[in-house]
Amino acid sequence: MPVIAITSPKGGVGKTTLAAHLAAHIAAQGWKVVALDLDPQNALRLHLGLSIREESGVMAQLSESTDWQAAMLDTPFGVQLLPFGNADPVDALDGYAAIMEDPGLLAHPLREIAQRPDTVVLLDTPPGPNPATAALLPLIDLTVLVLLTDGGSAAMIPRIADHSFMGRSATARRAAERAVVVLNQYDPEAPLAEAVLQMAERSLGGRLFGTIRRDEAVAEALADKQLLLDDDTPAAQDIHAFAEAVIREARLRKPGRRGGFSALAEWGG
Ligand SMILES: Nc1ncnc2c1ncn2[C@@H]1O[C@H](COP(=O)(O)OP(=O)(O)OP(=O)(O)O)[C@@H](O)[C@H]1O
Ligand SMILES: [Mg+2]
Structure with a gap:
């Protein structure tokens, strides 16, 4: 079954927010x-609703003897x-060095x-190039690239359009x-956002999945x-359509069924 990565060359764009929502949405449909x-x-x-006191994890002390099954935590969202x-910065760098040595x-x-x-499998990734995402590149079936509608994001679109942004x-x-x-x-009210959206539509065509509106409800929910x-808020509606579009793009079939795509909603850019 597919491996889907949520990535971005930029930080703070909503990767983790969208990874959590996408994971919960797909789980709610039976996968x-x-x-x-x-x-x-x-x-x-x-x-995903766990406590800040939950400090366990696989990546902080990654080794050949890591017990991945034992490390899996149940979340309230299935x-x-x-x-x-919880990794000391030096340990995190050591872990990355180990992955570079042996992906x-x-x-x-x-x-x-x-x-x-x-x-x-859904991957939430750090911004920009990093050894963990690089190690998993051959396994990734679908990369979801998150950007904003600002100048910095617009500057990255040409390298996304010519497929060179990952290396x-x-x-x-x-x-x-x-x-x-x-x-x-x-x-939608901001002229710059509209201009960036139009540029993205021109450069990316059908690879632009769409937009998710800025909405205070996102931070409040977290x-x-x-x-x-x-929910019925603007971001909730957009995230729902986004998740359905990802299900369709990843060609997820209904669990236990053969044939037929499960995504129902059409969602244009
Ligand atoms: N559609 C949205 N509307 C309003 N706020 C949003 C929206 N999406 C994300 N946010 C807010 O933006 C901030 C950054 O989100 P998030 O942490 O998911 O980004 P990230 O790309 O994972 O960041 P990092 O690069 O640090 O991992 C958070 O405060 C989040 O609540
Ligand atoms: Mg994040």
């Missing part, structure tokens, strides 16, 4: 979802979470998990070719340990 946090900020656990873990440390156990029936290797280009883009924190799943 087994395993979410892996590759970011030393270790924030995905908070978005998602199985593999947190990064299989991460890729082999992840491949085994992804091969389980009806299981979808020059054949694996990186293949992953980039399969990437789709979502523009988060979109304000503070309440909730996700905007069945």
Whole structure:
């Protein structure tokens, strides 16, 4: 079953927010979802309703003897979470160095998990280039690239359009070719946002999945340990359509059924 990565060259764009919502949305439809946090900020656990005191994780002390099954935490949203873990910065760098030395440390156990029936693996990644995402590139079936509708994001669009943003290797280009883009924190009233959206539409065509509106309800839900799943707020509506579009793009079939895509909603840019 597919491995879906939520990535961005930029920080603070909503990767973790969208990873948590996407994981919960897919789990609610009957798939087994395993979410892996590759970011030393270790924030995905908070978005998935776990306590700030939960400090366990796989990435902080990654080794060949890591017990991945034992490390999985149940979350209130039906998602199985593999947190990064609470890592001292030096330990996090050591972990990354170990992955650069031996990408299989991460890729082999992840491949085994992804091969389980009806299981979808979601990756929340740190911003920009990093050894963990690089190690998993050959396994990633769908990259969801999150950007904003600001000048910094607009500057990155040409490299996304020509598939060079993940690097020059054949694996990186293949992953980039399969990437789709979502523009988060979109304000339809802002002229700059509108201009960036139009540029993205022109440059990316059908690879631009759409926009998710800026909405205070997103931060409020996080503070309440909730996700905007069945809500009626602007961001909740957009996130729902985004999740359906990802299900369709990843060609997820209804668990236990053969044939037929499960995504029902059409969602244009
Ligand atoms: N659609 C939205 N409307 C309003 N606020 C949003 C929206 N999406 C995300 N946010 C807010 O933006 C901030 C950054 O979100 P998040 O932590 O998910 O980004 P990130 O890309 O994972 O950041 P980092 O690069 O640090 O990992 C959070 O405060 C979040 O609540
Ligand atoms: Mg994040």
